[in-house]
Amino acid sequence: VYKRQMGDNSDFQTADIPSPFDVPLPEKNFVKEKEKEELRDWLLQTSINQKTEMTLNHRPCEKCGTKIYEAALTCFKCKTSWEPCIVSGYPLGKGPIANCRSCGRGALKDAWSVYLQHFANCPWCNNPPQ
DSSP, X not given: OXXXXXXXXXXXXXXXXOOGGGSOOOSSOOSOHHHHHHHHHHHHHHHHOTXXXXXXXXXXXXXXXXXXXXXXXXXXXXXXXXXXXXXXXXXXXXXXXXXXXXXXXXXXXXXXXXXXXXXXXXXXXXXXXX
16 A cells, blocks of 8 residues: 555556656646646545545456556557547447547447437547537
């Protein structure tokens, strides 16, 4: 536990989460100041809550069975890769998939259904999914 509190990031060594230094950031913040404060408060409460498990969730690679981060798009061992869901970013594996009829990109069916309850256009191509 002490190691995690001191910034242990060993869970990330086998995840394909990009380094924050490799991701271009927007020039301006799109979140309002009040929302930023709410998010900051929530994050602080979550990080000091002793009941919160500070590990990444894992799943087995569909090809080799190696334990990988549940949202990994590439297995670090066998290099199998998956397309990302255009809504959640999670891999499109063996589960039910929905495709936008405008651009053909895929989404996890549950994520797609929830997304379409709130938005009218595809998050990838910004066209109606028909």
